[in-house]
Amino acid sequence: MENQSEHKSLARLDESLLTHIPPFSRLKDFQIREILDHAIARRCAEGVTVFTEGDPAERFYMLLDGYIRVLRITPAGEQVISLHIPSGQLFGIAKAIGRDTYPATAITASEAIILSWPTTMWDHFVADYEGFSSETYKVVGQRMGEINMRVVEMATQQVEQRVANTLLRLVEQTGRKVKDGIEVDFSITRQDLSEMTATTLHTISRLLSAWEKKGLVKSRRKHIVVSDADGLVVLGQHHA
DNA sequence: GCATTAAGTCTTG
DNA sequence: CAAGACTTAATGC
Structure with a gap:
């Protein structure tokens, strides 16, 4: 959790870091300055635990670059990956859902740059920064919506449909265009997809x-490229 | 239709 | 070379 992460407040944080990120886009320069002055910036390697399920939610976070994987561990010790968070989003916002501990564990899925503030400042952010709370509700709502979709999928669809839809969601949310399709923008193993x-x-x-034989995807170790998204959509819908 | 087991290859540090 | 990622086939519910 405290792995190699260079706690130095990355020189002096530039205001342009935040001005175009939704929760802060409506703020005056001096407010952005204020926010940055209270932030701790941290650069993390892939696979670093940012916080752990059940820990007291002492800080909340903004992902500036990279991807975060959100997961839970079952009593039996199995991991379940519940969500991936792309850059530009808040996370670890326990206060927004009425908790004082983190509901899940957050691990960097790639190299990442993360800002954080003490949770004690949460109410101040909500009260004094225009657009912050509405943006928070939006993000929380989006994530709830996705989790709901997945619950229905788990209960009603067969494995091939679930995997197809999960992969589609991944490239939609975190995809990067490459020569022959859209590639998941961080290291992803078969184990990850199974979780x-x-x-x-x-x-x-x-x-x-x-799927590779059918020309729908191309995968090598830790990389997956979707080359025929429409074909996958068909697989995801249809009962084959 | 799928998990499980098992037995392997290939890749990476 | 050891560990991790990945593949494939056999078996059984």
């Missing part, structure tokens, strides 16, 4: 191999 879809890495491996 997102409640299946095994073996099934994922078989599915990806089959």
